[in-house]
Amino acid sequence: MKNLVALLLAALMLLACTALAEIDPSIPTDQTTEVVFWHSFTGADEETLLRQIEAFQTEYPYIAVKPQYIGGYNDIHTELASANAAGVGVPALCVINVPRLTSYAEDDVVEDLNPYIEAFADKINFADFYDGMTTAMNNGGEQTALPFGQSGQIFYYNKTLLGELGVSFPEKLEDMDAFLKTVSEATGKPALEIHGTDNAYFYCMFCNLGAYMIDVDTNTTGLGSEVALDLIKRIRSWVDAGYVKWVDTDVGNTLMLDFTSGATASVLYTSSLYSSYKAKAESGENGAVFEVGIANQPMGITNYQFVAGATLILPSCECNTQAQKNAAFLLASYLTAPKQQLEWATVSSYYVTRKSASTDPQYAEAYQALLEELPETAVIDLNSYVSKTKHPLFDKCGDVFENYMSEIMNNGMDPEEGWEMMIEEINDTLADA
Amino acid sequence: MAKKTRSVEVNGRQIRLRPERYSWSDFFMALPAVLLLVLTTYYPIAKLINISFTDWRLTSRTYEYVGLKNWIWLFTSKTSTKYLLNSIKVTLIYTFFNIAIDLGLGLVLAHLFNRLTKPYGAMRALIFMPRYIAMSTCGIIFLWMFNTDYGVINRMLEWAGVQNHINWLGDGKLALTSILILTGWHGVGYSMMIYLSALLGISRDYYEASSLDGATPLQQFRYITLPLLSPTSLFLFITTFISSMKVYQSVDVMTGGGPRQQTEVMVYYIYRLAFDDNRIDRASVVALLFFVVLLIVTASTMRITNKNVHYEA
Amino acid sequence: MMKKLTKHRRLPRIGLIVRTAAAVMITVVMVFPLFWMLSTSLKTESEVMGSTLVFWPSVPQLENFTYVINKVPFFRYMLNTAVVTAMQMASELLLGIMAAYAFSKGRFRGKHLLFIVVLGAMMIPLQVTFIPLYIMVAQVGMMSTYWGIWIAGAVSSYTIFLLRQAFMGVDDSYIEAAQVDGMSKLGILFKIMVPMCKPTVITVALTAFMNGWNNYFWPKVIVKEQNMYLLTVGIQKLRTSYGGEVTNNYHQIMAGVLLSVIPVFIVFAIFQKHMLSGFTKAAMK
Structure with a gap:
């Protein structure tokens, strides 16, 4: 930082x-x-x-x-x-x-x-x-x-369900695994759905572990660190276990439907939808009546919000x-x-x-x-809000990041292989200015 | 040919027509259309050539001439060659299958629906109907039908026993297929109609004569229908080829080129360079390359296929 | 006439049944998305988005249609679309017929070169060239005007190509006879060539109509005034956007789509007969 x-x-x-x-x-x-x-x-x-x-x-x-x-x-x-x-x-x-x-x-x-x-x-x-x-x-x-x-990029969670299960939404990234496991095993459904086509949502977790998209000094990506690879592998293991669903098509509609119909216990999306999610969940419009809670990005070594x-x-x-x-x-x-x-x-x-x-x-x-x-x-x-690295190619690098995350999470690409390809492509993009 | 003297017979007398000359009035008949085309397509191309030698970013208000820098970038930069080759590959695959669907399926449907009864007429009209609706809106319909968890397609497959929802648009191996389904659905009625009108134009005498000679329907199709349809096929081939190479709208609505450029066709790549990267200078270079390649491929396709076309007497 | 046409294939009854069954099945598959559009346009939001699949709404919601009409100046969009489509059809056909005649039967210097110019234009996608064109149109002050929308589709090389093919099929002797009768070139064109190629002309006219009505990309960029939108663009503006990300309120969009295609259905219902009569004429020659 x-x-x-x-x-x-x-x-x-x-x-x-x-x-x-x-x-x-x-x-x-x-x-x-x-x-x-x-x-x-x-x-x-x-x-x-x-x-x-x-x-x-x-x-x-x-x-x-x-x-x-x-x-x-x-x-x-x-x-x-x-x-x-x-x-x-x-x-x-x-x-x-x-x-x-x-x-x-x-x-x-x-x-x-x-x-x-x-x-x-x-x-x-x-x-x-x-x-x-x-x-x-x-x-x-x-x-x-x-x-x-x-x-902000926040987590919406099913407060009623979490209350019944006696768990609270994790404030720290390290508590995520246990939370996802508990909830998912209790419900038989994903515990979390992540917006996968806009890096703004999941990038924050990487940042809070110290892996940044662009290192301005070396003009390369900080996602090349082992920390980033570990997190990618970790998310992939959540996806494989059925704890997490990575949503990358028709995202806005899917997240809303899955959350308000009770198909998932939480979603990571924009805070500006709070009133709309709340209204839908409380009226039971899509078949599940519950109270909505929201949480900030969980803490890693830092607790930035963007x-x-x-x-x-x-x-x-x-x-x-x-x-x-x-x-x-x-x-x-x-x-x-x-x-x-x-x-x-x-x-x-x-x-x-x-x-x-x-x-x-x-x-x-x-x-x-x-x-x-x-x-x-x-x-x-x-x-607690900070700004992301200001770089004209940030968005473009973000696109590459999103692309590979989708491939790794949903299309069976090997995490390590995908990560290596991603690093190469982002670095090429940065070098190509 | 132009200087040949012709004569016609009128009331038993030979009348010599004036020797054929170049005619200004013919030229002026073609002129308005040509001028408008030059204005709306060639003038922009000329502008793009100009831009290709600058460093103009779309959002920037000034630019400088940088010589061949963008052209060198096109052929040497790692990212450019990678994306370029990918987009060429995707475009060619799309074009191949789209032609196969439009021509192949179109011909099959034309045969199937070749009955001039009212119910068949109604069915033809229904099959043609998708073509009435803008691709930009058809895309929205299909986006919804293809939705992984809530789309009607996966839900109906669920009844049929397919429990795992198919990720139609998010899976790289399937996304292009989904786009092909959309464009095929949209376009096949048109080629069916064109084929049908050509089929109806074939004289019945051919079939009757060959029936007397004992030809089977399959032989009739192979030796009469297909050759006589070849001008129509050529026409459909060329137009479908060009429109497939230019495909943009369906990709834009359905996948936005994703997942990971696996549906990124050439026009989409050019558009992305110009608007996502703001690099209209680079976009111009790719656009010009695209234009030249398409021109050469189309011209040579026309030349080759023209030789194999049988025109009806 | 019908008997004559189908005489050569004396399909046994069972064959006809199989064929009709196949035809009906294919038609059902092809029509399904349209049915889905209709049924979606009549649903409530929860029926569309609900977790159970609703094939046909229990109570058809006509509110979706009133919503669309109240939300945007829908009839104004329809008028805009009709005007631009008519302008494009007129210029595309008139200029196209003239050019096609010149390129098929005319004799002038540079004919082949100019025809290549015409064909080449077919290969240039607007998505690639629209920036210079946009700048040009904007600088002459035609942005958000009918003429500004019209110009990008004023001529179509596709039309010229198609008509030229048809005109080439007309025997020269007709033209020569007309020349002997002292008919002018325009007379030959509109009294002989066009009637003789009626099916093609109708096909081309319908294509021009569809392209005009469904034009989306160019009108979207060139029109900035809300009441100058065309239907296709207006429909996209019905989509909701949350946090700058466009999502789909399908039931309302589909209502808009349905309203927008009704005029097209009417035009086609009228012209369908002409199309078929064109086919039949071709069949009887």
Whole structure:
């Protein structure tokens, strides 16, 4: 973790030294400024978002927001990249996930938000965000994005079942084996299902044992360590024993169905689904009525949790005027303000990104309501969140990681052989920049 | 040929037609289509050639010319050659089987459904129906049917006694088969219809004459039907070949190229380079290679098969 | 007529039964996914996602359809799709017929070269070339417009290829006779060539229709305005996304798919007769 600290320090120093570029923060009030906003939210999330945008427009009648649902992060990335290439049709405000930010910052397609944070200091209160989140969105001193709709990679477990069996969900990785064995042997079903097509979910376990995806100093992968191989073998043995199911097709639907129908005792997935899982499990919609519990990533030698989920970026395309960018930033600060974040968290169980939400008395009532609705989402200690290695090839290496994990877990590839091939491929990828 | 003088007989008199010349009006009839094609396909290709000499990352707003760097990367880099060869292999396997399904099964179905009665007409219409629906949406239907634990296919197999759920899309050995099932289902009705119209076009006299000579139905098929269908087969072969080589949509919805690139066809690889890696410079190089290879293979296929085609008199 | 066509194969009764049984079985297998789409579109979420397999919902849910219509401007999408499809069919057919005539019966310098140019275009997938095309369309301000969607499918080399094959089969003497009668080139084209190749023209027109209606990739990238979406794109936007990952609310999506294909079914129900009459004509020659 030395690297991370060093990087952080470097980032802070850069931040301190860089003279902030000045922007003209004015937004004309005598004419309408249009803000096109691309997002990835559907259902209740989208309704909340639209409601908040509506309220924003009442407050700023001279700003017209055009929210557009584009699709998942991959769809947004594709559309954003092509719009950028054409220099036309780029939104003023856009939702994107954390791993993309590094390459966006390197390619200079997003605005550095620091001057905006400076200019709109009274609107944004930037220091109030959890540091782990904002640091994850900081690239070499440049604030690339604002945290919005943040979530973690957590374990959902069947609290009722675990209570009957008299076991609790392990807090330490070393206790995992015993837990899985007990539960699985008692139920005859998998004790855990893991989201296998996004490394964000299972990578954390590797990190907490000291195996990192990219070692920046040597430009090779840290997954080449024996620790990583041991964990791979260990997970494979769980899969072989039927304790763990590695889900790699139609993942979202399968995890939800398996969990809420009682086909598995726990799943590893995004925290933002808490309210939806909870509602389904408590109503017994899919045939099993139970209480849902959630747990953080188990501790290894460290107990890191990673920041993931949506962020807000301001594309730097000249096709949007400075006034539009200002208006977009204003909208971003509005949407990320404590009040809106609390509402957001209550409806959709995203994490509250603001420290003051739990401390400031003016939010006490809303926070209390949130605690009653989703007790565990809110009490996860957001200070324990750290950021992953920032590297433009992180995602690509992650793809290789996912590919081989699937092969080893589901298609009978020999763990050691697969691991060797994986290491070679990731290293080749890194060398091929 | 162009300079030959022709004459026709009208009312018993020979009338000499003007010697054939190049005609501008013919040229102008072809021009609008050609111009639009140049604009929508060749202009982009020219742009890609340009991009292939730069270091343009898709998300970046500036680029520099780097000479042959991307071309050298294509042929020397370990990752590029590995993925490239893999995608060529996958594309060829897919193409082979897709042609086999479309042509083979299409011909069988055309024979089976070659009865001009109402029920058969209705069944033909039903078999053709999948072709009405966009591949992007068909993919969603099949994604659901192929779901390992909740999909209708595995559940029906369960009744039939297959207790272990088949991992249709997650198993490298099966994923391409699943895609072939989807594209075969989607496309076979079309080739059946084309074959059927060709079958109906074959004069009955051939069959009647050969029946009198004592030919069996199988011999009739081998020596009459098949040769007379060869122009249709060639047409279907070429068009299916090209569309199979270009396959993208079904792979995108069903597997996203996975598991571990085992369904990563060429177009998908190019797309991945451009959008997952943001390396449109490298994507351009692979795209150009793909285009050239496809052009050569198609041209030579047409040349070879043309010799073996029997055109009906 | 029907008797005449089937006379050569005097299948014994048992043969016909076996054949019909096979035909019905194959049809059932082929139709099953469509049936599954219909049945899914009428289910509740728990019937779709439930742990027991439901073949047909106990109470058909028409809410899924109203949900789709209320969620997105569905009829607007249908109109957009119809307009673009009509535009593409018109240009594809008109330009295609003209070009096919020029390449089959015409005489001009560079004919073979230009035809290779046309064929070559068939080999270029849009997924590979769309970035430069996208930039071009965006820079002339045609993004999110009908013309912008139209242009990528304005001509089809496939159509030209198919029509040329058919036109080559028309005997030159017809054209020469018409020339003697003083008919113009366009007259020859539309009064002789097209009617003589009616089955091919209908096939090509239907293909153009299907391609236009089912066009997905290009409209998805070129349209950024929500009310300019085509049906195929609109349906994908019905999918839900959690944490930036798209999942499938199958019952609602299938309702959308079903609504979107109804016009296609109608068009085909009308043209099916023409198609068959085209076949029969070919059979009687």
